[in-house]
Amino acid sequence: MFNPEVGNFALALAVVLAIAQGVMGIWGAHRRDASLMAAAPALAIGQAIALIVSFAVLVHANVVNDFSVKVVAENSSSMKPLFYRITGTWGNHPGSVLLWCLVLGLCSGAVAIFGSNLPSAVRARVVGVQGLSSAGFTLFALLSSNPFTRLWPPPMQGMDMNPLLQDPGLAIHPPMLYLGYVGFSVPFAFAVAALIEGRVDAAWGRWVRPWTLAAWCALTCGITLGSWWAYYDLGWGGFWYWDPVENASLLPWLTGTALLHSAIVVEKREALKTWTVLLAIGTFSLSLLGTFLVRSGILNSVHSFAAAPNRGVFILVLLGILIVGSLLLFALRAPALAPVGIFAPLSREGALILNNILICSIAAVVLTGTAYPPFADLLAGIKISVGPPFYASTVFPLAFPLFLAMSLGTALSWKRAALAPVFRQVWWAALISVVIGLFAVMRMRALPALGMVAAAWLVFGALADVASRISLFSLPPRRSLARLMGLRRAAIGAAVAHAGLGVTIAGVAGMSLAASAVVFLKPGQSTNIGGYTWTLKSIGEHDGSNYKAAVATVLVSHNGRLVTTLTPERRQFPIQGITTDEAKIQTNGLRDLYAVFGEERDGGAVLRLHDNRFAPWIWFGGAFMALGGLLSLSDRRLRVGAPRPAAAALAAAAR
Amino acid sequence: MKNPPNRVARPAPARAVPVRPGPGRAVPGAPVPGRSPLRRTLLYSIPVVTVLAAGTGFYFMLRGLRRGTFNPHGVPSPLVGHRIPPFSLPGINAGGFSSTEIFAAHRPLVINFFASWCLPCREEEPVLMGLRAQGIPIWGIAYKDTVPAASAYLSKFGNPYARTASDEPGRASIDWGLTGVPETFIINSEGVVVWHMAGPLTPELATRVVEPMMQKLNQ
Structure with missing residues (x-):
């Protein structure tokens, strides 16, 4: 079942199905031929299944170390942990192209399944266009970067993957x-x-x-x-x-x-x-x-x-x-x-x-x-x-007006708006932002301080938007709460996403406060960076499955109290003769303590140490933005009278 | 004020035609410019024309990549086309060399800057070994590296260099305009830099650029 030739055949099958899907969808809609139109979504599902099979075969070849498959021999080895044998499937060119085709196939399968309440001609055309794009990419995978190319005789051991990718x-x-x-x-x-x-x-x-x-x-x-x-x-x-x-x-x-x-x-x-x-x-x-x-x-x-x-x-x-x-x-x-x-x-x-x-x-x-x-x-x-x-001199002048408009725009009404209600809604957000800006400007340079203002403006502007929608303070709290519960998810989602961007901007601006230094320490010696005392306790060694590592143990303390112990590593991968630095990070949500083990010399260690303030917020913000999008996606209005779908489609595609 | 389909009642504000969108006065929503259908078609053709032009450009870049005439990784060096700067450096194990010796050698050379603390240098090592096997002379300069470390590096990972020198203070490297390690220069028999690459040499670059160029210079 998991023979690589089956994968190759399934890929070839996907090409044929995709072409048929494209032609029947578009030609059928053009001819208004109901049976042709109905065939397109079925073919799309077939194409998706063929690609799932093909991809599963490739993953299997990686898992069982089938070195007769060229990409496995060139990018994997039996010494590699199972997890990375699986993820290594898409860590190389042919594998990633197949993943690309798989996702494309899943997308047209998702439209075929969840688009059942679209007008049939629309669905047929959409699925048809998807089929033609799929046909191109699967053809590329099959002809130009075939992941199932075989080697004979198969080598005893693979060449392993770039350790940076593990x-x-x-x-x-x-x-x-x-x-x-x-x-x-x-x-x-x-x-x-x-x-x-x-x-x-x-x-x-x-x-x-x-x-x-x-x-x-x-x-x-x-x-x-x-x-x-x-x-x-x-x-x-x-x-x-x-x-x-x-x-x-x-x-x-x-x-x-x-x-x-x-x-x-x-x-x-x-x-x-x-x-x-x-x-x-x-x-x-x-x-x-x-x-x-x-x-x-x-x-x-x-x-x-x-x-x-x-x-x-x-x-x-x-x-x-x-x-x-x-x-x-x-x-x-x-x-x-x-x-x-x-x-x-x-x-x-x-x-x-x-x-x-x-x-x-x-x-x-x-x-x-x-x-x-x-x-x-x-x-x-x-x-x-x-x-x-x-980019700093061209993007920022465009970004700041955008940030300014973001919190104002959500306060405007459709068709024709007046300014007075907008000011009533956002004045306090503006006030808080200015106060935060005043605090920030005492501690950082002008541009990051402006970034902090923008960040506060977005976060509090989003709060102001929700507050005004639920008439907070002008209605009794209980009724406001009831309104909050009844608020459209799309509105909440927009507020969360806008605030998320604010959090990211705060993280980026806050990074300007980061302190870092490259130091040479012998065991027992310490240094001061960013208000913390960093002490190199010892340098040890440990063995991984396909590497050997030197480990530096760094104690970080603040005012004599131990905050955390960081153990950055230098890993040597013998098969490729590559050394990687394994950074260690301790975060408390407000700042990252970050250590990299540069090299070992004269019994001591060259360390790069960072105190990155606000850094975690950059990614928290990204998560918030995505969460906002998901909330918006779960809005009922998008499901009623529309392809019911997308949340489920996303979930299906993500699996 | 509803526009009949397929017709535009008024020029759009985006084209700076006076429409006086005063307070309370509505204007058509989308910027749909142009009065005549021809002008609109021309306007709507801008994306496809742009993409065609860009695609043609990409095609020639790809062709150049294959022929080795287009190299996006080659960062400019002010030295290209000029004679190498004067320098004299001590050796790693023995010898060392100076600009005078490079001129005296009177033949094309590859000059490679490396360091034992540099990971990409280690990745580049097999490529350099391959060039050495082809008989291409590579002279190496260890940048900001202690003599024991550089020496240990060469004995551990293999020595692709015909001659080596150590620039521990990094002063000569400043004259060379080094931006980091590894960096590779090809110089002709007159001691003039003809090619420069910042970053590790890949096997592709070695076969597509370095080998043919050295062959040409040797003729």
Whole structure:
């Protein structure tokens, strides 16, 4: 059953099913042939099952150390712990492509299953478009990066995996990211289906939103986990480097966030239709583009991926067909989509348009910074690298107006708003923010202090929004509580997500207070960093399953009281001859005490020690944002009269 | 004030046509610009045209990557096209070398900066060993490294270098414009830097760039 050839066959089967799904869906909807249309969702489910089988076979090959499979021999070894043999399945190029195909297949399966209350023509077209995209990617997996390629004779032992990748972070980060990236294929498919049909209305906005939300939540989690992984596993002590690979994941997140908000306008007011369709196409295109740039080796990144320019051309052609095709359709069909809703500039719609303009401007700036170096090199032969100073000077001026508008926008009413009620709602949030800003400016530089103001403004603005919705203080507490219970989940979700962004900003701004130093200590010696006394107690050794480690035991105390004991390690992996630093972090929710064991020398240890204040908030905020998205996703309104689905779809896809 | 479908009653505010959206006056919701259908089609074609242009660019980058003419990882060095800076360094075990000796060698060389405390250097080691096996001379300079540590590193992980020198204070490396280790320079027989790479050499770079370039320089 788990023979690799079965996996290969299932993958080939998935290609055929995907093509049939695409052709029957789109052709059937065009011909209005009910039986063809009904076949598409069934084929989509079949395709998803075929991919599940194929992926399961690959996981099995990794688990049982089947070194006759090339990717297993090249990336695994029998010395590797079971957990990493499983997660190693997607730690290499062919495996990750198969995971990508699997998620894409699960997405179309989810639309087929949960979209049963969509009009049949809409469902057939959406599933059809998904089928055609799946066909392209499964074909790529089968022809250009087949994970089931065999070796004969099989080697006795595999080459093992890059030890940096042997981390629980790797277990969830890439699948989450893929779930997000690929999840945006659903809004994309809806957009293309709408363009084929030539109609976008309020119902379309309502269908698209839950899928967008689900993908957005997954991408938020994925980016947060990735940032966390870089922070603790790579031992750099930083969390975001404006590295091209990170930017590639940020871009779809930004446009996805814009899409999330503009879809509300389509649903509520039937305005911004062409813009929303373009965003839906653009977000998935940017997801694809990011993957392509990372995998092809075009971008210069600190995250080293095996570059494969030969495969690059295949992906480029594939992306070209998908993106150019959909944008061509957009150019031909979108001009006919006329807006219906009318509103004044000062209104919820107006605020959401401002949100879209600012977010998309940030995305444009990040895209420019990311794409400029390779294009400057190609066209003018100029070698440049765009670093954090560029992003700091271009993103921040756009981000702060966005933060300002975020807490105001939720206070505006639809169609036409007045300013007086807005001020009544947010004045106290503004007051608290200013007070916090005054405190902050005494302790930190101007920009982080401004960040703290923005953070407080978002958190308290979100609280003010909820307080005003439940008429806190103007109604008796019991009735306010009853209102809180009856509040729409989408409203709570929005408040939680907005506050989450505030928490993240507070963490980023607070990191400016972080203290760090590289010190050389002999056992018994100590040093002072960030108000703590760090003492190297001893240097020991221990053996892991496929590595040997030197362990430094560092006692951290504050005013003579022991706070924690950190045991950073240096691990040596004999098979690859690689050494990794295993950072150790102790967090109390407000600050991270962070130690890296640099090297052992003359009986002492070179240690990098950090006292990172507010650092955990960066990831708490990310979790809050994703939680907000999930709350919004669980809103009843999204389930009634819409693909019932998305929460369950997300859960199903996550499994 | 409902717009009939498929027609735009008014130019959009986004295009700075005066519409006077005064208080209480509604304007069409989406920025739907353009009066004639042709202009709208042209406007809506901007995304596809942009993507086509970008795609063409990416194609040529990929082609360049394969031919070795396009290298996104090559960070510019002011030294490329210039003679190497004058320096004289003590050795790790014996010898050491100076810029005079490089000029005197009068043949193309690979100069590699490394350190025992640098993880990417260790990853690069097998690639350098491969180059050495091809008969390519690599002269190594240990950057900010003690002599015992560098010596132990070379004996433990293998020595790919024809000659080695130690720049423990790191002063010569400043003249070379080093940004970190490892860094690799290819110099021609005149002592002029012709190629530079910051970061570890990959097997691909070794076969696509270093080997052909050394062959060409040797002719």
